[in-house]
Amino acid sequence: ELKVEQNPLFLSMQEGKNYTIYCNYSTTSDRLYWYRQDPGKSLESLFVLLSNGAVKQEGRLMASLDTKARLSTLHITAAVHDLSATYFCAVIIQGAQKLVFGQGTRLTINP
Amino acid sequence: NAGVTQTPKFQVLKTGQSMTLQCAQDMNHNSMYWYRQDPGMGLRLIYYSASEGTTDKGEVPNGYNVSRLNKREFSLRLESAAPSQTSVYFCASRETGTGREKLFFGSGTQLSVL
DSSP: OOOEEEEOSEEEEETTOOEEEEEEESSOOSOEEEEEEOTTSOEEEEEEEOSTTOEEEETTEEEEEETTTTEEEEEEOSOOGGGOEEEEEEEEOTTSOOEEEOOOEEEEEEO | OOOEEEEOSEEEEOTTOOEEEEEEESSOOSEEEEEEEOTTOOEEEEEEESSTTOOEEOSOOTTEEEEOOSSSBOEEEESSOOGGGOEEEEEEEEOOSSSOOOEEEOOOEEEEEO
Protein backbone atom coordinates (compact mmCIF):
# COMPACT_ATOMS: atom_id res chain seq x y z
CA GLU A 1 0.00 0.00 0.00
CA LEU A 2 1.34 3.41 -0.95
CA LYS A 3 1.84 5.80 1.93
CA VAL A 4 2.86 9.40 1.47
CA GLU A 5 4.16 11.36 4.43
CA GLN A 6 4.95 15.03 4.62
CA ASN A 7 6.86 16.86 7.26
CA PRO A 8 6.50 19.13 8.91
CA LEU A 9 2.70 19.26 9.03
CA PHE A 10 2.74 22.81 10.35
CA LEU A 11 5.37 25.43 9.68
CA SER A 12 5.47 29.00 10.87
CA MET A 13 8.30 31.10 9.58
CA GLN A 14 9.37 34.68 9.13
CA GLU A 15 9.56 36.53 5.87
CA GLY A 16 12.97 36.37 4.29
CA LYS A 17 13.87 32.96 5.71
CA ASN A 18 14.49 29.72 3.83
CA TYR A 19 12.89 26.41 4.60
CA THR A 20 12.23 22.95 3.16
CA ILE A 21 9.17 20.72 3.17
CA TYR A 22 9.80 16.99 2.82
CA CYS A 23 7.68 14.36 1.13
CA ASN A 24 8.50 10.68 1.68
CA TYR A 25 6.68 7.82 0.00
CA SER A 26 6.69 4.10 0.56
CA THR A 27 6.72 2.42 -2.85
CA THR A 28 8.31 2.75 -6.25
CA SER A 29 7.20 5.80 -8.14
CA ASP A 30 8.66 8.16 -10.69
CA ARG A 31 5.93 10.74 -10.80
CA LEU A 32 5.35 13.25 -8.06
CA TYR A 33 3.21 16.36 -7.85
CA TRP A 34 3.25 19.43 -5.65
CA TYR A 35 0.09 21.44 -5.09
CA ARG A 36 -0.88 24.56 -3.23
CA GLN A 37 -4.25 25.14 -1.58
CA ASP A 38 -5.54 28.41 -0.15
CA PRO A 39 -8.33 28.26 2.46
CA GLY A 40 -11.69 27.42 0.92
CA LYS A 41 -10.20 26.96 -2.55
CA SER A 42 -9.37 24.12 -4.86
CA LEU A 43 -5.85 22.91 -5.52
CA GLU A 44 -3.40 24.77 -7.71
CA SER A 45 -0.68 22.86 -9.53
CA LEU A 46 2.88 23.90 -8.70
CA PHE A 47 5.18 21.22 -10.07
CA VAL A 48 5.14 17.86 -11.79
CA LEU A 49 8.33 15.84 -11.34
CA LEU A 50 8.61 12.98 -13.78
CA SER A 51 12.05 11.45 -13.31
CA ASN A 52 14.80 10.80 -10.84
CA GLY A 53 16.86 13.90 -10.26
CA ALA A 54 14.20 16.20 -11.66
CA VAL A 55 14.42 19.75 -10.37
CA LYS A 56 11.92 22.49 -11.11
CA GLN A 57 11.81 26.08 -9.98
CA GLU A 58 9.14 28.76 -10.06
CA GLY A 59 9.87 32.03 -8.33
CA ARG A 60 10.78 31.36 -4.69
CA LEU A 61 9.81 27.69 -4.85
CA MET A 62 12.03 24.84 -5.99
CA ALA A 63 11.08 21.15 -6.03
CA SER A 64 13.28 18.11 -6.48
CA LEU A 65 12.79 14.36 -6.72
CA ASP A 66 15.05 11.51 -5.62
CA THR A 67 13.32 8.28 -6.61
CA LYS A 68 15.99 6.08 -5.07
CA ALA A 69 15.47 7.67 -1.66
CA ARG A 70 11.72 7.95 -2.32
CA LEU A 71 11.93 11.58 -1.32
CA SER A 72 10.86 14.90 -2.75
CA THR A 73 11.60 18.32 -1.32
CA LEU A 74 9.93 21.69 -1.76
CA HIS A 75 12.35 24.46 -0.92
CA ILE A 76 11.20 27.98 -0.15
CA THR A 77 13.72 30.76 -0.60
CA ALA A 78 13.35 34.15 1.07
CA ALA A 79 9.74 33.52 2.03
CA VAL A 80 7.09 36.18 1.52
CA HIS A 81 3.63 36.41 3.10
CA ASP A 82 1.89 35.50 -0.18
CA LEU A 83 3.33 32.00 0.05
CA SER A 84 1.21 31.25 3.12
CA ALA A 85 -0.95 28.26 2.15
CA THR A 86 -1.20 24.51 2.56
CA TYR A 87 1.16 22.52 0.35
CA PHE A 88 0.52 18.96 -0.71
CA CYS A 89 2.63 16.38 -2.44
CA ALA A 90 1.04 13.50 -4.32
CA VAL A 91 2.54 10.31 -5.72
CA ILE A 92 1.50 7.81 -8.39
CA ILE A 93 2.37 4.16 -7.97
CA GLN A 94 4.71 3.21 -10.79
CA GLY A 95 2.85 1.44 -13.58
CA ALA A 96 -0.56 2.35 -12.20
CA GLN A 97 -2.93 5.30 -12.12
CA LYS A 98 -3.59 5.44 -8.38
CA LEU A 99 -2.65 8.90 -7.09
CA VAL A 100 -2.22 9.33 -3.32
CA PHE A 101 -1.73 12.60 -1.44
CA GLY A 102 0.28 13.45 1.61
CA GLN A 103 -1.35 15.03 4.65
CA GLY A 104 -0.35 18.53 3.66
CA THR A 105 1.93 21.13 5.23
CA ARG A 106 0.24 24.26 6.52
CA LEU A 107 2.70 27.08 5.98
CA THR A 108 2.29 30.43 7.69
CA ILE A 109 4.70 33.23 6.87
CA ASN A 110 4.79 36.10 9.30
CA PRO A 111 5.92 39.62 8.44
CA ASN B 1 -12.07 26.17 -21.64
CA ALA B 2 -14.10 24.72 -18.79
CA GLY B 3 -11.51 22.20 -17.57
CA VAL B 4 -13.05 20.06 -14.81
CA THR B 5 -16.62 20.92 -13.85
CA GLN B 6 -18.27 19.64 -10.68
CA THR B 7 -21.91 19.93 -9.71
CA PRO B 8 -23.39 20.82 -7.35
CA LYS B 9 -21.11 23.20 -5.46
CA PHE B 10 -23.07 22.84 -2.22
CA GLN B 11 -25.47 20.19 -0.96
CA VAL B 12 -27.19 19.41 2.32
CA LEU B 13 -28.60 15.92 2.83
CA LYS B 14 -30.41 14.13 5.59
CA THR B 15 -29.02 10.86 6.87
CA GLY B 16 -30.14 8.04 4.61
CA GLN B 17 -30.75 10.17 1.52
CA SER B 18 -28.95 9.41 -1.70
CA MET B 19 -27.33 11.69 -4.23
CA THR B 20 -24.92 11.75 -7.13
CA LEU B 21 -22.04 14.16 -7.54
CA GLN B 22 -21.31 14.91 -11.16
CA CYS B 23 -17.92 15.56 -12.70
CA ALA B 24 -17.09 16.28 -16.31
CA GLN B 25 -13.85 17.19 -18.08
CA ASP B 26 -13.40 18.55 -21.57
CA MET B 27 -9.68 17.82 -21.96
CA ASN B 28 -9.95 14.28 -23.33
CA HIS B 29 -8.15 12.82 -20.31
CA ASN B 30 -8.16 9.11 -19.64
CA SER B 31 -7.67 9.18 -15.86
CA MET B 32 -10.17 10.65 -13.44
CA TYR B 33 -10.31 10.71 -9.64
CA TRP B 34 -12.60 11.42 -6.71
CA TYR B 35 -11.17 12.68 -3.41
CA ARG B 36 -12.62 13.84 -0.14
CA GLN B 37 -11.06 16.44 2.10
CA ASP B 38 -12.00 16.77 5.73
CA PRO B 39 -11.17 19.90 7.77
CA GLY B 40 -7.47 20.24 8.42
CA MET B 41 -6.71 17.06 6.53
CA GLY B 42 -5.26 16.05 3.25
CA LEU B 43 -7.07 14.55 0.30
CA ARG B 44 -8.08 10.92 0.53
CA LEU B 45 -8.72 8.95 -2.63
CA ILE B 46 -12.20 7.44 -2.86
CA TYR B 47 -12.22 5.92 -6.35
CA TYR B 48 -10.38 6.40 -9.57
CA SER B 49 -10.79 5.49 -13.20
CA ALA B 50 -7.84 4.82 -15.46
CA SER B 51 -9.98 4.81 -18.61
CA GLU B 52 -13.54 4.79 -19.84
CA GLY B 53 -15.44 1.83 -18.45
CA THR B 54 -12.93 0.99 -15.68
CA THR B 55 -12.96 1.97 -12.02
CA ASP B 56 -10.85 1.04 -9.00
CA LYS B 57 -11.10 1.54 -5.26
CA GLY B 58 -8.95 4.09 -3.53
CA GLU B 59 -8.17 4.54 0.16
CA VAL B 60 -11.71 5.17 1.45
CA PRO B 61 -14.29 3.59 -0.91
CA ASN B 62 -16.84 2.36 1.63
CA GLY B 63 -20.23 4.01 1.29
CA TYR B 64 -19.60 5.22 -2.27
CA ASN B 65 -20.09 4.00 -5.80
CA VAL B 66 -18.81 5.46 -9.04
CA SER B 67 -19.65 5.33 -12.70
CA ARG B 68 -17.49 6.08 -15.73
CA LEU B 69 -19.85 5.61 -18.62
CA ASN B 70 -17.85 7.70 -21.06
CA LYS B 71 -14.48 9.38 -21.26
CA ARG B 72 -15.79 12.76 -20.26
CA GLU B 73 -17.84 12.00 -17.12
CA PHE B 74 -17.09 10.36 -13.78
CA SER B 75 -19.88 10.43 -11.18
CA LEU B 76 -19.80 9.63 -7.47
CA ARG B 77 -22.88 8.25 -5.75
CA LEU B 78 -23.78 8.12 -2.09
CA GLU B 79 -26.51 5.50 -1.75
CA SER B 80 -27.36 6.18 1.90
CA ALA B 81 -25.64 9.27 3.20
CA ALA B 82 -24.15 9.27 6.70
CA PRO B 83 -22.87 12.20 8.81
CA SER B 84 -19.35 10.77 8.44
CA GLN B 85 -19.58 11.61 4.75
CA THR B 86 -19.78 15.32 5.47
CA SER B 87 -16.78 16.64 3.59
CA VAL B 88 -15.55 18.59 0.60
CA TYR B 89 -15.35 16.42 -2.50
CA PHE B 90 -12.94 17.08 -5.33
CA CYS B 91 -12.91 15.56 -8.76
CA ALA B 92 -9.74 15.59 -10.84
CA SER B 93 -8.56 14.46 -14.24
CA ARG B 94 -5.05 13.79 -15.43
CA GLU B 95 -3.13 13.97 -18.67
CA THR B 96 -1.24 10.79 -19.43
CA GLY B 97 1.31 9.91 -22.06
CA THR B 98 2.07 13.50 -22.96
CA GLY B 99 5.20 13.95 -20.90
CA ARG B 100 3.47 16.57 -18.79
CA GLU B 101 1.16 14.41 -16.67
CA LYS B 102 -0.58 17.38 -15.12
CA LEU B 103 -3.52 16.88 -12.76
CA PHE B 104 -6.48 19.25 -13.02
CA PHE B 105 -8.97 19.77 -10.19
CA GLY B 106 -12.58 20.84 -10.10
CA SER B 107 -13.73 23.56 -7.74
CA GLY B 108 -15.15 21.13 -5.19
CA THR B 109 -18.52 20.15 -3.73
CA GLN B 110 -19.22 20.98 -0.11
CA LEU B 111 -21.52 18.27 1.26
CA SER B 112 -23.19 18.31 4.66
CA VAL B 113 -25.09 15.29 5.96
CA LEU B 114 -27.34 16.03 8.91
